[in-house]
Amino acid sequence: MEKxxxxxxxxxxxxxxxxxxxxxxxxxxxxxxEFFAKGMIHGTTHLAVGQEASAAGAxxxxxxxxxxxxxxxxxxHCIAKGATVDKMMAELFGRTTGYCKGKGGSMxxxxxxxxxxxxxxxxxxxxxxxxxxxxxxxxxxxxYVTLCFFGDGATNEGSFHEALNLASVWNLPVIFICENNxxxxxxxxxxxxKVEDIATRSKSYGFPGVVVDGNDVVEMMNVTNEAVERAxxxxxxxxxxxxxYRWKGHSKSDAKKYRTREEEKEWKAKDGIxxxxxxxxxxxxxxxxxxxxxxxxxxxxVEDSVEFAKNSPMPGKEELxxxxxx
Amino acid sequence: MREITYLxxxxxxxxxxxxxxxxxxxxxxxxxxxxxxxxxxxGMIEEFGPERVRNTPISExxxxxxxxxxxxxxxxxxxxxxxxxxxxxxxxxxxxxxxxxxYMYGGKGKVPMVLRTPSGSGTGAAAQHSQSxxxxxAHVPGLKVVQPSTAYDVKGLLKAAMDDDNPVIFYEHKLxxxxxxxxxxxxxxxxxxxxxxxxxxTDTTIVATAIMVQRALEAADELEKEGISVEVIDPRTLVxxxxxxxxxxxxxxxxxxxxxxxxxRGGYGGxxxxxxxxxxxxxxxxxxxxxxxxxxxxxxxxxxxxxxxVPQVPDIVKAVKETLNRK
Numbered sequence: 114m115e116k117x118x119x120x121x122x123x124x125x126x127x128x129x130x131x132x133x134x135x136x137x138x139x140x141x142x143x144x145x146x147e148f149f150a151k152g153m154i155h156g157t158t159h160l161a162v163g164q165e166a167s168a169a170g171a172x173x174x175x176x177x178x179x180x181x182x183x184x185x186x187x188x189x190h191c192i193a194k195g196a197t198v199d200k201m202m203a204e205l206f207g208r209t210t211g212y213c214k215g216k217g218g219s220m221x222x223x224x225x226x227x228x229x230x231x232x233x234x235x236x237x238x239x240x241x242x243x244x245x246x247x248x249x250x251x252x253x254x255x256x257y258v259t260l261c262f263f264g265d266g267a268t269n270e271g272s273f274h275e276a277l278n279l280a281s282v283w284n285l286p287v288i289f290i291c292e293n294n295x296x297x298x299x300x301x302x303x304x305x306x307k308v309e310d311i312a313t314r315s316k317s318y319g320f321p322g323v324v325v326d327g328n329d330v331v332e333m334m335n336v337t338n339e340a341v342e343r344a345x346x347x348x349x350x351x352x353x354x355x356x357x358y359r360w361k362g363h364s365k366s367d368a369k370k371y372r373t374r375e376e377e378k379e380w381k382a383k384d385g386i387x388x389x390x391x392x393x394x395x396x397x398x399x400x401x402x403x404x405x406x407x408x409x410x411x412x413x414x415v416e417d418s419v420e421f422a423k424n425s426p427m428p429g430k431e432e433l434x435x436x437x438x439x
Numbered sequence: 440m441r442e443i444t445y446l447x448x449x450x451x452x453x454x455x456x457x458x459x460x461x462x463x464x465x466x467x468x469x470x471x472x473x474x475x476x477x478x479x480x481x482g483m484i485e486e487f488g489p490e491r492v493r494n495t496p497i498s499e500x501x502x503x504x505x506x507x508x509x510x511x512x513x514x515x516x517x518x519x520x521x522x523x524x525x526x527x528x529x530x531x532x533x534x535x536x537x538x539x540x541x542y543m544y545g546g547k548g549k550v551p552m553v554l555r556t557p558s559g560s561g562t563g564a565a566a567q568h569s570q571s572x573x574x575x576x577a578h579v580p581g582l583k584v585v586q587p588s589t590a591y592d593v594k595g596l597l598k599a600a601m602d603d604d605n606p607v608i609f610y611e612h613k614l615x616x617x618x619x620x621x622x623x624x625x626x627x628x629x630x631x632x633x634x635x636x637x638x639x640x641t642d643t644t645i646v647a648t649a650i651m652v653q654r655a656l657e658a659a660d661e662l663e664k665e666g667i668s669v670e671v672i673d674p675r676t677l678v679x680x681x682x683x684x685x686x687x688x689x690x691x692x693x694x695x696x697x698x699x700x701x702x703x704r705g706g707y708g709g710x711x712x713x714x715x716x717x718x719x720x721x722x723x724x725x726x727x728x729x730x731x732x733x734x735x736x737x738x739x740x741x742x743x744x745x746x747x748x749v750p751q752v753p754d755i756v757k758a759v760k761e762t763l764n765r766k
Contacts, residue, residue: 180512214545221543230511231544235535241501242536245508245516252464252490252514272531275501282496436546437580439604 115396119331120174120338125398129407131173131330132393135165135386136411138189141198142361144415145188145205145219149365154205158219161189163328163360166385167292168193170333171260171353174341180228180246180259182239185220186292186359187232190262194229196222202418208425215428216436228257236297237263237270240289244276247285247350258286258344260337266297268311274318277352281318286344288337289315289352292327294359299371315352327355328385331392358383440623445587446616448594449479449555453517455626456601457487460515463601466493466502467519476521477557477616503529503554507537507606510552515601522568523558523610526576537606538581551604553597559612559650559700560745566737569745571649571701576608577677577710583607583631584677588652590620592675595629602628612649632679636688640670643694643759646685646711647673651698651750658755669759677707685711686720693725694762700749703732726762731755 114125123131142160149158161168164186172181172193183190191201196212204211204222212222223231230246233239243261250257267273268291280287291311295302308314315322321343325336333355340351358380362369369377393399399407443451457463464487465480471494474481484492495502499520506518520526526533537550560569577584583605587593593611600607637652638659647655652673659669670688674680689695695715697708708730715721715728731750738748760766 182508212545213543213547216545217543223540223544223547225511225544225548230508231540231548233536235531238504238531238536241504241532242508242511244501245505245510246512248505248509249512249514252509253462272500272504275496275498276504278496279498279501279505283493436542438583439541439549439551 114398117331117392117396117398119334123173123334127173128393128398131169132389132399133407133411134193135169135330135389136408137198137414138165138168138192139386140412140415141192141201142188144419146361156218157364158205159186159364160361161186161359163380163384164292164294164357165189166330166389167290167327167333167355167357168262170330171290171337173334174338175258175260177228178257180230180257182230182243182246182259182261183232184239184263184267185232185234186264187220187222191222191229191232195227196224196229198414198418199421202422203425206422206425207427208422209428210421210425214432216432237267237272239263240267240272240276243287244280244285247280247287248283250286251283256345258288258341260288260290262290262292264297265291265293265295265302265306265311266300268314269305277315277318277350280350281320284347284349287350288340288344289350290337291352291354292357293354294357296359296363296371298363301371310354312352312354320350320352322352322354324354324356327357328383328388330385330389440621442619443590443622444616445590445593445611445618446477446479448590448622449597449611450481450483452594452597454483454486456598457491462513462515463517464491464493464514465517465519466495466506468495468497468521470494470519475519477613480519499525499528500532503532504536506552506554507532507540507550510550511540511548516552517601518552518554520554520556523556523572524567524570526556526572533576533582533606533608534579538579542581549604550606553600553607553609555609555611557613558610559614560738560749561614561650563740563742563745565740569738571699571733573610573677574701574705574707577707581606582678585631585675586610586649586677587675588612588615588649588673590618590622592629592635594622595627596631596675598626598628599631603631607631610649614650618653629675631676632681634672634674634681634684636670636684637673638669638671640668640692642668642692643696643762644670644672644685644688644692645696645698645755645759647671647698648707649700651700654750654752655698655755657752658759661752661756662759667759667763680714682714682718685715686718689715689720690723693723695724696729696731696755696758696762698731698750698755701733702735703730704735706732708732726764729758729762731758
């Protein structure tokens with residue numbers, strides 16, 4: 114068994130957990146996709162199939178005390194931060210056992226106590242919140258960092274630029290992780306951003322920016338770990354641009370007219386899960402048999418979550434007006 | 440009791456709380472050595488230092504979000520926006536994030552923050568620095584909205600706002616900063632949602648907010664000379680609104696004039712008028728409800744035009760007389 118070139122706190126057992134987690138993210142979102150297609154879940158949803166490595170890799174190097182902010186495409190971040198798929202699925206089914214008691218839905222899953230400060234339906238809306246979370250850590254001298262996830266589209270919002278500048282001038286322990294999945298809803302990053310790499314935008318704010326293969330979970334761990342160490346040492350923020358691709362459409366009704374099937378095929382060949390599997394097999398960290406077991410476990414967890422959600426109660430009408438004010 | 444200004448009362452309320460509670464801090468543009476656009480935080484950075492009196496870049500969305508995020512993770516920020524018009528730039532963080540986080544998350548998490556901001560016209564600052572947009576935020580469930588009209592009220596209401604576990608939008612009227620009243624030195628709290636009867640009367644009820652409370656009281660003095668007895672109610676907080684006090688008063692007088700500086704169309708006065716129309720007080724009404732508010736134009740620069748934009752004492756006198764069918 115070899116030791117992979119990963120941060121030292123990442124054991125081989127942890128690598129297996131991460132691998133399973135990536136499947137958990139994929140199976141969860143594929144199941145959600147199926148339910149939307151069948152009309153079993155209402156509203157809308159944004160799937161992270163194909164982007165598992167960035168969420169799993171980044172969250173692998175942080176601890177429970179650390180915090181994250183997420184996006185509309187947030188199921189993966191949520192799972193990577195330790196959420197149970199039972200409560201997530203129940204939330205999508207609008208049940209009282211869901212993370213938000215059925216009041217938030219896909220775009221607002223949060224688990225504040227576990228350090229997940231929430232997905233966000235407003236593009237870039239969570240970025241200033243992450244800076245606020247980092248400000249608390251700084252002011253209360255708490256040793257936590259905040260990972261702030263957002264997409265390429267968010268980097269054209271004013272909030273992104275304001276938040277990066279603020280985090281920089283206050284030297285806050287926050288790691289900005291741009292998952293550049295190449296498209297906003299339909300707008301290609303090539304049409305909407307003039308710079309080659311979004312990571313270079315950090316230069317304007319005086320802190321490092323790093324480009325990483327977002328489908329390489331090992332690289333994702335290493336780069337995030339370095340940024341986390343910088344933040345913990347009081348050296349301020351880092352911008353990480355994880356280049357990746359969403360396999361599915363933007364949301365449930367997307368004919369994907371803005372991109373070609375060839376492009377999709379090219380990116381699917383760079384599947385982060387497949388690549389990680391090869392790495393683990395190659396290093397004798399995982400056998401084919403063990404791999405299958407992990408994958409089946411992940412699948413079962415998702416299937417169980419569906420049962421949990423279906424068997425959970427719907428909120429009563431009296432829930433409408435609770436939780437508006439503290 | 441000593442008299443201090445409204446501005447001093449705001450500063451005193453913050454300083455007293457900051458001495459007691461390390462989680463309370465203030466952030467905003469030019470609030471450090473400059474002392475804030477209106478001088479409210481003058482001297483505070485010297486006492487509390489730059490960590491707790493945080494001078495920020497000019498980034499209303501960023502700093503509003505930083506306030507919300509820090510509140511969500513255990514701080515109790517006071518965000519100062521230089522002019523209330525600038526809430527437009529911070530509104531995603533206020534209306535979409537601060538107001539909704541708790542509900543969206545199924546009751547987990549809270550956002551104990553106060554957004555303090557000077558509002559209103561009368562300073563010649565024209566269309567983008569003079570508005571009263573309180574109805575915008577009053578429309579959003581999850582926010583509380585406060586509009587103090589005296590030095591005494593501002594100190595007690597700010598204490599209540601800082602103690603509240605919800606996002607509170609706290610409007611300070613620029614023209615009131617220099618106004619004085621008796622203010623206790625010790626901390627005290629005025630509950631949010633408790634109106635104040637500023638003057639008792641029997642013929643007509645005026646519900647007025649912010650600077651209009653003073654003008655309503657002046658109008659009441661004039662009307663008294665003509666034998667007209669006016670009751671003046673200051674709701675003090677728009678959300679929550681003390682409906683009971685207003686309903687009780689209108690049931691007694693049978694007449695209602697609502698006056699605010701904000702543009703009349705879509706203004707909060709419409710909410711108060713409707714509330715009365717839907718209440719038991721409706722049966723007691725002896726005259727149509729009158730609403731006075733700002734003109735349907737941006738606020739002009741020229742001093743005479745600016746004055747004409749918002750209700751003045753003679754307008755209030757006239758409206759009250761109309762409810763009484765008198766000229």
